[in-house]
Amino acid sequence: MSLELLLQYIVAGLTYGIIYAIVAIGFNIIYNTTGIINFAQGEFVMLGGMIAVSFNAFLPLPLAILGAVIITMITGALMDIIFIRWLRSPSVLRMIIITIGLSILIREVALHIWGESVRALPYFTGNEITSLSFGGVRVSPQVLWTVGVCSVMVAGLSLFFRYTMVGRKMRATSDNRNAALLCGISTGNMVTLSFVLSAGIGAVAGCVVSPITYTQYNIGTGLAIKGFTVAILGGLGSSVGAVVGGLILGILESFSIWVLPAAYKDAIAIAILLLILFLKPSGLFGKSDVMALKEF
């Protein structure tokens, strides 16, 4: 394999990998505040892309994306307010099953609205055949958009959690919910906010990546499985883990095409998920003593 080809595979891997990382971070945000895995996380990515495509029919691209992100965020908030918030100390299993139900619901509603057709936003700059050349490696500007926007979101989130009061309140809620209540923090609102944030970053990712990967009513399921694999691989709750895990999965998938038939690409994620659950369930960056305290 030539060096150029190697780099080409890596670039392709990075593009998918950063999207997996965003889905995994979405899992983590909600997991950290509530202890549940929100299996409707992939649907946020789908909604972002699909709504933006519809809006783009009559709105300029930036406005269409903005509108799609806001509507997806509202969907996230409603999920919590209608289905999760009012449950008094429900079991983790029950909440997870609720999120699986919601993901099916959202998917079916999307099928109703948009049908089975495959859609995509236009390229943000240039078109399908525009490419920039870096030392022999050809890169679509949309790849730069995807990697750039997602990196900014990851960095922004970590600054938000570290330095803002609201971010601190959310961390306090995930650290010790009762103690947060005793500090006068409305933990219920923090949970809603975590759904809004997860929905928002998912929707943004769904918009920037749609010109490359296309979007359809049912892409959420696959993304949820891969995002979940990445979250487990990196260690549930760890943002650094999500980014590293996402890039590892993206690059492995991309190289798998070189040695295996392309049809096996999706099996890579499941194989990694099984391996990591057998060998190191706490993930690369998870702390095993923390995992021991979790309920599942």
Next chain:
Amino acid sequence: MLRIRNLESGYGRLKVLRKLSLHVKQGEVVTIIGANGAGKTTLLNTLAGLLRIWSGEVLFDGKDLMGIPSEKRVFMGAVLVPEGRQVFRTMSVEENLILGGVPLQKKEGRNALMEELEHVYSLFPILRERKDQFAGTLSGGEQQMLAIGRALMSRPSLIMMDEPSMGLAPLIVKDIFSIIEKLRDEGKTVLLVEQNARAALGIADRGYVLETGRIILQGDAEDLLANRDVQRAYLGKDLDVEV
């Protein structure tokens, strides 16, 4: 300041508190002593809103607390230092304190928050030294100081403390009690729940003895210290030998 009449509460269907009545006046240090399982923690958790009031009346500053959620009670000025510290282990000492000051910042602004932070640091110099450390890495005594400091950050009118001396070395216990004395001297109102009855009665104005969810004895702290039943049951004096 705090008046409780015929309070009943508990966990699930298990009733723990039975027709409990007590009161705390402004500027008083009141202690509740009792054995394990008497209902001391249940009482404080009910007052803080972590448990529901089943029946009876809890008046704080003349307002009924029935149905008011925990986080609102902190804004009203009643704050609990929970059993077992419960600091935010994955956050720095200073972040813990700032989070405790959320209600103060909302009511009086950021300057008040910074002033109170200085005040807490002057009460607990060790916390200033450790301000950038994760709270989970502090020793038990330091975590207890942090839990108390975090509660003070909201400038509460009533501080409830649940077993602040639990699991600490005797020397540290002395420190903690001298801090409570300091709070008393500053004019703060304290409701203190303790198993260490002698030390608690030593700094309190009044005390209540709680047994199986009922108040069985109450009075001035000195009188309780001198009471033979209290001495036998809670102060570990073997009166038969003495006589």
